[in-house]
Amino acid sequence: MLHGIIDIGSSTVRMAIYDIHGGDIDMLLKKKHVVGLAAYVKDGVMTQQGIDKAVEILGEFVSFLHCFHITHVAAFTTAALRNAKNSREAVAEIERRTGLSIRVISGDEEATFDFIGATHAFGHESGLLVDIGGGSTELVAFAGGSIQQKVSLPLGATDFHARFTGDVLPTLAECRRMEEEAGRILDGAERYVTEGAKDAFTDLRVAELAGIGGTFKSGLALYNAVYGKPADNLVIDAKKLPELIRRFTSDRDLAQEDVVLLMRAVPDRLPTILPGLTIAHVVCQHFGAKTITYSDSGVREGYIYSEIIGK
Incomplete structure (x- = not known):
């Protein structure tokens, strides 16, 4: 089954398409944009410019997913949006404008996912x-x-x-x-x-x-x-x-x-x-x-x- 995984990071925004069968995963394609969202945080607040940039990139990814009828999609975000004082409001606006459901993963969760992914290889x-x-x-x-x-x-x-x-x-x-x-x-x-x-x-x-x-x-x-x-x-x-x-x-x-x-x-x-x-x-x-x-x-x-x- 095809799954789209979107990682909204502080430096890059990435989308990877995986073919998942049972316990096996095969990455078919990866797209990324070097956005530098962390640089759009001013005085601890994610600026409107940063929100607009995230929406622009994610809109491109959503169009790609729709084109190939990929409906199993997970999106999560890390430090730049997680640590912003207006994290909840910024994520809500991005979700509203893109139609994505975005999970804000904690630093503890990020470290755990890092470990699980890396130790498989x-x-x-x-x-x-x-x-x-x-x-x-x-x-x-x-x-x-x-x-x-x-x-x-x-x-x-x-x-x-x-x-x-x-x-x-x-x-x-x-x-x-x-x-x-x-x-x-x-x-x-x-x-x-x-x-x-x-x-x-x-x-x-x-x-x-x-x-x-x-x-x-x-x-x-x-x-x-x-x-x-x-x-x-x-x-x-x-x-x-x-x-x-x-x-x-x-x-x-x-x-x-x-x-x-x-x-x-x-x-x-x-x-x-x-x-x-x-x-x-x-x-x-x-x-x-x-x-x-x-x-x-x-x-x-x-x-x-x-x-x-x-x-």
Whole structure:
């Protein structure tokens, strides 16, 4: 049976079409728009411009679904709309204007869906799962194939770009300020834990992170291009992150070949790639991780396994 899953994120709005049979899922098609909804939040309020932009993109998706008579549709939204002071009103207007029913998933739910989706593809029994989004970062510590602790932190690539730089690419000094802010939030991660042991992340150390989502997908593409890795390489050497970030900061005299490389590797994420990699670098430092292994399955697949197949 065909299902349309729409993920209204803080950086991108995505729709994927899946063929679901029993416990098996097959993604047939994926469409996305890099919208940067987190940047439309002013003084904690989602602006009318942001609402209109979401309606425009979702209207396109709805037309596509109608064309192919796909009636099983689930739509959910994460940090940008979830954290806005006018979240309820903004979501209600988007629903009214698009005809979609939109579920606002909590940070805790997002982390759970991330874990369920990623661990279907990630072959490790224990570790730390990280999803750096546009408006939040989800951390999930797991062992024995089960979640030990999870938290959603106010760390996002789109949000950091909007807060710390006024240009497409940040300066090195702006990246340093992002590092300081990310470090401060990670040091106080227990404040954001809603259930379970508050100090679960305090002494956690891992050699490898499992990275999911657009930041890690784009970061891996840039890493592979810069360091001449094969396209199917899924592992980032964490110690290379500071060098990778410095290479593309705006106050460096970028060589033309570097501009070409950047535009080819991450054309849709030019404003958010360095903020995202900066957060990734701080997360690696905080937990002592030496490598990041990327998984292409995440919140949408986790939603399917939990909310569609599991019910």
